[in-house]
Amino acid sequence: xxxxxxVNGKPMxxxxxxxxxxxxxxxxxxxxxxxxxxxxxITSKATYATVTLSEGDKVEIVRPMGGx
Amino acid sequence: xxxxxxxxxxxxxxxxxxxxxxxYSSMDVMRDAHEASGTEIITVAVRRVSLPSxxxxxxxxxxxxxxxxxxxxxxxxxxxxxxxxxxxxxxxxGEMVKLEVIGDQRTLFPDVIGLLExxxxxxxxxxxxxxxxxxxPIMAKKLQDAGAACVMxxxxxxxxxxxxxxxxxxxxxxxSVTVPVIVDAGxxxxxxxxxxxxxxxxxxxxxxxxxxxxxxVSMAKAMKLAVEAGRLAYKSGRIGKKxxxxxxxxxxxxxxxxx
Numbered sequence: 001x002x003x004x005x006x007v008n009g010k011p012m013x014x015x016x017x018x019x020x021x022x023x024x025x026x027x028x029x030x031x032x033x034x035x036x037x038x039x040x041x042i043t044s045k046a047t048y049a050t051v052t053l054s055e056g057d058k059v060e061i062v063r064p065m066g067g068x
Numbered sequence: 069x070x071x072x073x074x075x076x077x078x079x080x081x082x083x084x085x086x087x088x089x090x091x092y093s094s095m096d097v098m099r100d101a102h103e104a105s106g107t108e109i110i111t112v113a114v115r116r117v118s119l120p121s122x123x124x125x126x127x128x129x130x131x132x133x134x135x136x137x138x139x140x141x142x143x144x145x146x147x148x149x150x151x152x153x154x155x156x157x158x159x160x161x162g163e164m165v166k167l168e169v170i171g172d173q174r175t176l177f178p179d180v181i182g183l184l185e186x187x188x189x190x191x192x193x194x195x196x197x198x199x200x201x202x203x204x205p206i207m208a209k210k211l212q213d214a215g216a217a218c219v220m221x222x223x224x225x226x227x228x229x230x231x232x233x234x235x236x237x238x239x240x241x242x243x244s245v246t247v248p249v250i251v252d253a254g255x256x257x258x259x260x261x262x263x264x265x266x267x268x269x270x271x272x273x274x275x276x277x278x279x280x281x282x283x284x285v286s287m288a289k290a291m292k293l294a295v296e297a298g299r300l301a302y303k304s305g306r307i308g309k310k311x312x313x314x315x316x317x318x319x320x321x322x323x324x325x326x327x
Contacts, residue, residue: 029119033124064126
């Protein structure tokens with residue numbers, strides 16, 4: 001059994017109960033200079049290990065890119 | 069030292085040139101251009117991580133040396149811009165933000181109503197807000213009153229390279245506000261940057277003029293010199309403009325060649 005979440009605009013099947021921390025590890029995302037929002041709410045780094053992802057959650061993972 | 073420092077959000081900067089990280093031909097060129105520009109503040113965009121996650125732009129920016137200035141480019145509402153600033157802060161990019169609320173895709177002119185609203189919200193939340201605005205003195209004053217740490221009027225549309233299209237408005241903005249005035253957008257070449265500084269602006273922000281030049285590193289050096297030259301000329305107090313000539317050499321003591 002798995003749940004479908006949306007990560008940076010793309011659907012992704014994950015295990016139920018997966019945390020933000022677990023997702024970042026799964027995707028091999030560096031923590032430094034990275035921020036996460038779940039359903040438009042910003043997730044503070046301190047809560048990565050406790051926030052779990054549910055069916056239909058929209059996750060945005062951002063970091064600095066080139067810009068002016 | 070012949071000049072005072074540029075102060076933004078309580079932080080002092082010697083360089084008055086702010087540069088970007090977009091559109092460089094390579095990361096190595098970008099790093100060398102930053103070095104050549106003498107800048108102390110570098111703008112970055114905040115975007116989705118590309119997955120799988122690879123190289124980061126910050127591998128090419130010494131964050132101990134440069135202050136990062138996250139922007140809200142691509143935001144078309146105050147709400148999006150404010151959320152982007154919160155994301156940037158959570159990402160550890162600091163509380164100094166280049167605030168953009170864009171009104172139109174073709175011109176990239178600011179939506180000043182959304183900009184004012186976002187400035188008010190972010191200033192209240194403790195951000196050092198640097199709003200990209202149009203060259204309107206009334207709006208500049210409103211942004212200052214809303215808590216902006218500086219105002220950043222455009223010289224011309226973003227990436228256009230058209231230079232300072234309305235120097236008279238920039239001049240009135242300088243008289244209208246007490247916060248620093250930084251020309252943001254429109255600079256095409258060194259003389260444009262020098263003109264901004266000669267008008268009395270406190271700094272210039274640019275990206276495309278350097279990143280898009282055939283030799284970005286030498287253009288970065290040219291911009292550094294232009295900003296310094298313009299600033300020095302402004303501080304020196306230029307002569308007035310006159311229609312007719314005034315001789316530089318004395319009129320007395322000319323030899324008499326008449327026979």
